[in-house]
Amino acid sequence: MKIKNHYLNILILTSTVIIAIIVSSHLYASGIGERAQEAILRMRTAQFYDVRFSSNHLKVGEDLVVTGKVMILPIWPHELGFSGIGYINFFEPGPRLIRKETVVNGQPVFSSMIIKLGDTYDFKEVLTARRPGTWPVGVTMNMKDIGPIVGPSIKVTIDPSSSPFTNTIQTLTGQTINLENYGLSRAMGWSFLWVVLGIGWLYYWLILKPTAPRLGLAFLEKEDELVTKQDQRFGFLFLAIVLVLVFGGAFITSKQFPIVVPLQKTFVRIDPLPKEPTFVEAKVSKATYYVQQRSLDFDLIVTNKGNEKVYLRRFQTANVAFLNPAAPDNQWPADSPEVNGGELQITPNEPILPGETKQLHVKAQGAAWEVERLSTIYKESASRFGGLIFFGDAAGNRNIIAIADQFVVPVFQ
Amino acid sequence: MQTQTIKTSPELQKEGLEVGKRIQFVAWVIIGMTVTVGTFASQSLLEGDWSFWIDWKDRRYFPILGVISYMLMLVSVQAACWIKARLPVGMTLCAVGINLWQWFERYVNWWGWFSYPMNELFPETVIPCAIAADCVLLLSRKLLLTYLFGAYAFALTFYPANWVMIAPFHQPVEALGQTLSIADYIGFSYVRSAIPEYLRMIESGTLRTFEGGALGPAIFFSGVVGIFIYAIFWWIGDQCTRNRWVKKI
Amino acid sequence: MANERVATVGAVDVSAVAELVPKKEYFNNWRFYLYCILISLSYGACMLYQRAFAISKGIDYTSQDFQTYWMTLFWGITIMNVIIWGLTWGWIWFVYRDRHLEQLSPGEELKRWYSNWLLTLGVYAWCLVWAVFFVEQDGVWHSSMIRDTEFTPSHIFNFYLSWPIFINFGVAGLMLTRTRLPVMGKKWLLPLVMEVAWPIMFIPLIGENEWGHSAWILEEWFAAPLHWTFVPFAWAAVWFLGNGFDMFPRIAAVLKATYFGEKCMSAAEAMENPEEATNPVHTLPGM
Known part of the structure; x- marks a missing residue:
């Protein structure tokens, strides 16, 4: 019996140690980099509260909804300056989840916002799991010229799904496209074409012609031996090919995509939350x-x-x-x-x-x-x-x- | 001093040619690598996000920054190759190298490590611009004409050559209660945690734009900048390759 | 003259042709590719380590995990750098140095041009490629993560590993050229010196960069003016080109002397007058 007790003690001791390690590692769980920022600024700029992540375990294709509030404190640290432009952002190590929408005080927001001191912003971000793995995620409030003010963070585990991930959207011209790879083959094709043409040009000059004697000839300024009539005809041909491809390609593109808009850039003003009674x-x-x-x-x-x-x-x-x-x-x-x-x-x-x-x-x-x-x-x-x-x-x-x-x-x- | 004379033979000469070819080949490979990474370091630190992200390739800054950031190194290397060996390849060598390199490292790093989709960050190409400028140099064989027309050959072809690739991303979509281009939406959708939207330095409206956009003047202006870059960086390319020996360092 | 081979070998009595003409296999570029592959494999291992532990253990400097997985590595790498620098440079400068450069035969000189100059600088270039690769990794890291300290995982392989390593090979190439090749025996070729010296500036500039980031730029804007200070030092690639073009005539001269029986300046003469030894006319047959 004594021996049994002895083993039991060891077992209890070991479990205690393991639990202590787990608990302490949990207690000392990593931040996402915010601890590098000075305490006097983290505590005096913006404060997140009521933040909730809808889940910490997802499958590829499932949604994660993050809700919460962030208050810009009424007195801003003067040493940071206040630009009045902010952006509710999401922290993740690369797009492991894609962002579907951001809603602030009931308004969908794409761009940066005009921020006022003392205001509270009630936000919701909807994201869709894209890449399997365990990822640290969190919310941040980025302030222009100042940097990220980091909200709470958690670790999200994403499990693989049997169906491949797609991110489809319909354009205003009626096309349904998958943003995961839309337009990529076109870009690759053109890049490849140009690389082939460039290598052709280099092959002619660097491989077909011995370089070393050219150094001497150039020093002696034997121009006609260095650049022959044939070289110039070759150059003219290449120039013509390039110009035809560039401007012809651009012309065909303009016919292919007659409806285009420039990149959109604007700031939005967010209506403040209704005032709560102060007691x-x-x-x-x-x-x-x-x-x-x-x-x-x-x-x-x-x-x-x-x-x-x-x-x-x-x-x-x-x-x-x-x-x-x-x-x-x-x-x-x-x-x-x-x-x-x-x-x-x-x-x-x-x-x-x-x-x-x-x-x-x-x-x-x-x-x-x-x-x-x-x-x-x-x-x-x-x-x-x-x-x-x-x-x-x-x-x-x-x-x-x-x-x-x-x-x-x-x-x- | 004692000299010794030994007979050579046709076999030995053939061997010599072979050795020379091997050295020349590996030398060009090494030079190609170096000018590629040199161009890349210079270009990416100057153009950076305009080169990376599809939703930064705008009509006001992209055409100018693209031209400037590449031309610095490209002109120097062009000058070196032309002055030293009358080889009109400097620009193309850098341009091909950097394009291959950008595709490679973006696949490995941006897509492979952080899973940004490649259509968000495929690189622009300057190969047609480089070939055009190299051809201007070859055909004119004159510095002044290359400064003027080479710079413009580079600048004028830059945006059209890349528009072919980025045009599909400028189709409109309706999202988040507003009209966005596909490029904007990709930038929103595939989150860049440390690049908030306000950092995007792109064309925004002014009270005076030309024919509804800043593209034409931007392209034309980039040519002007190109001329100045030619003047300065041709000189740098010349100076850096001078055969100078110093007693002390 | 065309059929005769003239080799200047100083005071050494050379009787065998075989010793004067290096074997063709010596100029097998596979050696260079092998070096590149070995370097890539070791950097590839670093990359895998980064992919495994950067996001999971490396985003918070204050965490215990960070100290275990990253700061230990940082100190290991730093100590390794100092040892590698000391050993490589010390060995080249004090041991490997040729103390009788003036007696060098053209055949032997050609071998040295190939190994000590071309391939060493080739490996240097390959290390530059990797260094720039890690710079780009740093770019993607900072585009996605909240800026932590200057010991963030991408910096450890970038600033503190890949940069010191390319500096190691650059300085090694410069030293080898100085101690093993007659043209640099008494004078220095400016483009070669600058091509090695300029990129060294990347390391001190880390100070400027991190100071700036600590002061204001917390988000990632890759083309920020703060980063422009690195740009002129990237132009060192043009010095590299200059070094190549300037030295090539001497290689052509010793190659012609070795295989074509042409006359070339002796090692002793080249030491005294490197300007003439590297005159581009030597690349032409018969000159």
């Missing part, structure tokens, strides 16, 4: 980052202007969210692609009553600050942070308050 006002008064505890603490002065009691439910920044366990129905959503930072410690942690104004001390503590490389706020060129604070009442009404530009002072000991 909470909040302002951060002082923020501290405890380096050794890995904890961001701040004091918050909150006023409840509504008729229901209100809870501080969540603090979120740069895709890391901290939830207040004392708020009703506030468990971590299983399908959330965001990083669970841990529990939010609030003192005092009672709901804010209607009409009440009080000061809360909020403590967001967790390893995520280190793992997501956000703890560097105290050693970057400006010690500031931003984020979103979610308030909600029992009925599910929600108010989101943006912290845009808050200084933070580190405590090292």
